[in-house]
Each structure stands twice: as C-alpha cells, then as structure tokens.
Amino acid sequence: MKILWNNSAGGNFNSAPNWAFAGVPGPADIAAMTLSGTYAVSSHVSNTVLGFTTGAGATLAITGSSTFTATQGTATGINGGHVIVADGSTLKAGGTINNVNQILLSAAGHATEFLVMSPLTLKGGGWYRCRATVTTSFRPLAGMLCLPMLTTRLRGLERSRCR
Amino acid sequence: MLTNVDNQIAGAGAIQVPLINQSGGIINANVASVPLAIEVVINGGVLEASNGAELLVASPLRGPAA
Numbered sequence: 225m226k227i228l229w230n231n232s233a234g235g236n237f238n239s240a241p242n243w244a245f246a247g248v249p250g251p252a253d254i255a256a257m258t259l260s261g262t263y264a265v266s267s268h269v270s271n272t273v274l275g276f277t278t279g280a281g282a283t284l285a286i287t288g289s290s291t292f293t294a295t296q297g298t299a300t301g302i303n304g305g306h307v308i309v310a311d312g313s314t315l316k317a318g319g320t321i322n323n324v325n326q327i328l329l330s331a332a333g334h335a336t337e338f339l340v341m342s343p344l345t346l347k348g349g350g351w352y353r354c355r356a357t358v359t360t361s362f363r364p365l366a367g368m369l370c371l372p373m374l375t376t377r378l379r380g381l382e383r384s385r386c387r
Numbered sequence: 388m389l390t391n392v393d394n395q396i397a398g399a400g401a402i403q404v405p406l407i408n409q410s411g412g413i414i415n416a417n418v419a420s421v422p423l424a425i426e427v428v429i430n431g432g433v434l435e436a437s438n439g440a441e442l443l444v445a446s447p448l449r450g451p452a453a
Contacts, residue, residue, distance in 0.1 A: 323394055329398070329400070342388050342389070345392060346391045346392060346394040351394065353397050354400040355418075
C-alpha cells in the first residue's frame, strides 16, 4: 500500500499522525513523501519499507545511527528530492532506485553506509555524493568484500573512458 | 551486484560491491584528501578523478561486450 506523508512542516517518520490513512509505513508499504512544499522527514530509528518516493522539496534524513531499509528501492516511484544518510547511519536498498535528485552519505567520524541488497540498479540521472571524513561506503549486504591488490590508480585530473 | 545506469557517484570512501557502470554512469573521485575505492566489473561509462583526488580501482577494467 502507498502511504502518503501528510505534514507539510516535516517531522518524525515514526509518528503515525504524520501519515495519511494507514499510519507509519511498514515492510509491505511504499512511503510516499510527495506532499508539495519543502520539508524534512526524520527517520531516527530503524525502519523497513517496500519502497520510498520523495517529491522535489522533500528530504528523508536517516539519522541516529539507524538503518532505513527499502527492499525494492523506490519501487514504482522516484527519489525526486533528497536522501541524507547522516553520520553513522545506513541506507539499505534492493531492486531499483530511480534517483533523479540526490542521495548523500555524510560521514563525520563514523562508518556511514549504503548496503546493497543485490542486485540493485541505479537510474534516473541523479547524484550519489559520498562525503567522508572517515568512511562512507557502498557495500554488499552479506559481509564486507575485501579489496584485492589495487591494480589501477587514477589520480588528479586523469580520466578513463572505456567503451 | 550494483548496476549504475546513469547516476553520478561522487565523493570519497569505498564501493565494495561489484559494479557495472553503464554508458550513462559516472564515478568521480573529487575529494582531494580521501580516495574513492571501487571494484568495477564492467565499465561502459566514465571513471574519473578530479580536484586532486584519487580514484582507486581494485580490479582490471573491462568494457562492455561489443
């Protein structure tokens, strides 16, 4: 079921009155933060949804060292706004993320991650920005992959295009 | 497996999952003080480092099949 955000002032993802009709979205639901206006929705405890979608003025902020899981990415919708994964928090997604705007991993001393529930497809022409003072990473859901010996290094203004 | 159709992934850190970077995809290391490390399986797009940054590629680069 698609559940619509209903508070133009923004607020707590886990507060039922902020959502229309059925309350806080769960694992079988699409969290649709498509209400017009500019606002931020804060998910500061771990949540799982089927998918999420944001409007142009909406920001989904994943905070509190929590994990926000979208098992089917944006499902039938798009990320038209912003997703901010704050320091120490995690975005976990599978399926497809149709990202036409921006997803930001913003580390400031703690591992800040995007866990990939393989396979995951990124489309929509948007941005993923990894702001790292210590660690930002995309990594697979089941354990860390050890990077083998580094074989190629692109430095400075070099550019590689393989077609 | 992570398939990047046409997004731009920029910044620093690590992509520690096998990556297919398709023709519209851009991977851009652009933080001078911290590298961006990736493991690319197939690259049909753009891998680049700018702003004095380092892009560390932890696998042989291979283009898409003709």
